[in-house]
Amino acid sequence: MEHERKTEDPAAGLESTERVSSASPSAPHLLIVAADGTWTSRPLPAGGVLTIGRGEVDVRVDERAVSRLHARLEIAGSGELRLIDLGSANGTVVGGRLVRSAGVTLHPGEPILVGRTVLSVHAPAGERAAEPAPRPLGTGPVAASVGDLVARAAPTLISVLLLGETGVGKDVVAERIHRLSTRAAGPLVRVNCAGLSAALLESDLFGHEKGAFTGATSAKPGLLEAAAGGTVFLDEIGEMPLEVQAKLLLVIEQRVVRRVGATRGTPIDVRFLSATHRDLEAEIRRDRFRTDFYYRINGLAIHIPPLRERRDEIDGLAALFADEAAAGLRRPRPPAFEPDARARLHHHDWPGNVRELRRVIERAVLFADGGAVTSRVLFAAGLPDHPLPAPTGAPDDDRRARLVAALAACGGNQSRAARLLGISRNTLIAWMRRFDLARPRAREVAR
Ligand SMILES: Nc1ncnc2c1ncn2[C@@H]1O[C@H](COP(=O)(O)OP(=O)(O)O)[C@@H](O)[C@H]1O
Ligand SMILES: [Mg+2]
Numbered sequence: 001m002e003h004e005r006k007t008e009d010p011a012a013g014l015e016s017t018e019r020v021s022s023a024s025p026s027a028p029h030l031l032i033v034a035a036d037g038t039w040t041s042r043p044l045p046a047g048g049v050l051t052i053g054r055g056e057v058d059v060r061v062d063e064r065a066v067s068r069l070h071a072r073l074e075i076a077g078s079g080e081l082r083l084i085d086l087g088s089a090n091g092t093v094v095g096g097r098l099v100r101s102a103g104v105t106l107h108p109g110e111p112i113l114v115g116r117t118v119l120s121v122h123a124p125a126g127e128r129a130a131e132p133a134p135r136p137l138g139t140g141p142v143a144a145s146v147g148d149l150v151a152r153a154a155p156t157l158i159s160v161l162l163l164g165e166t167g168v169g170k171d172v173v174a175e176r177i178h179r180l181s182t183r184a185a186g187p188l189v190r191v192n193c194a195g196l197s198a199a200l201l202e203s204d205l206f207g208h209e210k211g212a213f214t215g216a217t218s219a220k221p222g223l224l225e226a227a228a229g230g231t232v233f234l235d236e237i238g239e240m241p242l243e244v245q246a247k248l249l250l251v252i253e254q255r256v257v258r259r260v261g262a263t264r265g266t267p268i269d270v271r272f273l274s275a276t277h278r279d280l281e282a283e284i285r286r287d288r289f290r291t292d293f294y295y296r297i298n299g300l301a302i303h304i305p306p307l308r309e310r311r312d313e314i315d316g317l318a319a320l321f322a323d324e325a326a327a328g329l330r331r332p333r334p335p336a337f338e339p340d341a342r343a344r345l346h347h348h349d350w351p352g353n354v355r356e357l358r359r360v361i362e363r364a365v366l367f368a369d370g371g372a373v374t375s376r377v378l379f380a381a382g383l384p385d386h387p388l389p390a391p392t393g394a395p396d397d398d399r400r401a402r403l404v405a406a407l408a409a410c411g412g413n414q415s416r417a418a419r420l421l422g423i424s425r426n427t428l429i430a431w432m433r434r435f436d437l438a439r440p441r442a443r444e445v446a447r
Contacts, residue, residue: 029075033119048075052071052119053067053088056068057070066090069086069088070088086101111156143169144312146304149300151180155181158299159274160300161275163302166355170275174235178271183229188233191234192236193239194236201244202244202247207220207223207225209260228269228270233274234272234274237276249296307354314357321357321358322373339409340374341378342409344383360382360383363380364378364380406421414432
């Protein structure tokens with residue numbers, strides 16, 4: 001297991017030569033390199049050419065998937081940036097598209113994918129451009145399974161698409177990405193794309209001039225302008241009408257927004273996050289979503305799994321919501337959870353995901369009335385009452401389900417699960433064998 005340990009150290013592969021770090025002190029562009037949950041930033045020279053790759057180059061990215069001489073970044077004296085792929089084996093991706101040897105114009109903040117490393121160049125931004133110190137990322141309550149991706153994407157300006165069922169925490173993750181980004185001091189503007197007509201959505205997003213349409217009695221900037229220096233979160237993007245997609249695509253490509261009724265555009269400086277519970281590729285096949293727009297918003301997709309697929313997070317989230325609810329009710333402390341209540345929380349399928357869990361816990365804290373949360377309290381709080389299987393004489397299906405729920409409730413601890421079920425540890429182990437439930441530790445020892 002010792003192989004390639006070094007590439008897992010985020011700082012290891014990212015040294016650059018003197019040429020890069022001895023850049024002109026007058027407001028240089030910043031190059032941000034993000035890998036494995038941390039990021040580094042360094043000023044770029046005011047003009048010139050930088051090579052990127054695994055070999056003897058200016059910006060080293062030490063990953064197997066990266067070619068020795070992978071890509072080249074050109075910085076024109078005018079400030080224009082170009083990125084060129086140097087015939088790399090695995091390609092370079094900018095804004096979701098493969099870069100060829102002809103190169104592409106690079107916009108400040110646009111993510112460059114080289115292997116698993118994300119690089120981005122940021123325009124000088126006065127004080128804030130002064131070398132931000134690398135800081136720890138990805139702590140706090142987002143779904144543990146996506147925490148690493150969130151931390152990796154946040155500091156770049158990559159457009160992130162958040163996917164997952166309703167209630168899994170897409171809003172929570174969007175906010176987390178914004179707060180961990182270099183734009184945390186700027187606004188986070190959420191646009192709900194559902195339930196708005198194309199016309200309303202357009203005037204919300206792009207703003208309008210005075211007299212642009214009946215009722216436009218004064219000029220109004222749109223949300224894209226309002227989010228300058230910050231992040232725009234396009235929620236329920238799967239509901240966005242096709243015509244708005246086409247207009248927004250142009251805005252994202254040109255980085256210029258034109259108010260409805262205006263003759264001239266205004267440059268915008270925003271980072272885009274979006275979210276949907278829909279399968280956008282299926283929407284594309286049904287001609288309800290534009291392919292080119294999809295590639296623009298999907299610099300990186302983060303799938304947030306449903307709560308039933310990460311049951312190990314139930315206890316932590318329940319405790320968090322119980323704390324909050326108790327504080328809201330001015331109770332001195334959150335209630336304890338009886339083992340049967342805990343087993344029930346683990347047994348439920350949570351079709352409404354974390355949102356449903358939060359509601360159930362809030363009501364449970366209320367109904368517990370200062371006492372402990374029992375399964376009866378949870379039932380009163382709206383948790384469906386499909387009973388946990390009876391202890392003995394029940395059909396095997398039920399017994400197996402009960403066993404699984406008990407093990408989950410006890411974090412896999414067999415002695416505690418046995419106690420919870422009211423059976424001996426030996427009986428529990430016999431059940432586990434009978435139902436072919438893995439006993440990883442026991443098996444390892446046996447071999
Ligand atoms: N990881 C989490 N930590 C704390 N609360 C969460 C978490 N994930 C979701 N929630 C809560 O669950 C509810 C639904 O989350 P939300 O982000 O609105 O889901 P979605 O946008 O996917 O429908 C909100 O009340 C939110 O605060
Ligand atoms: Mg949401």
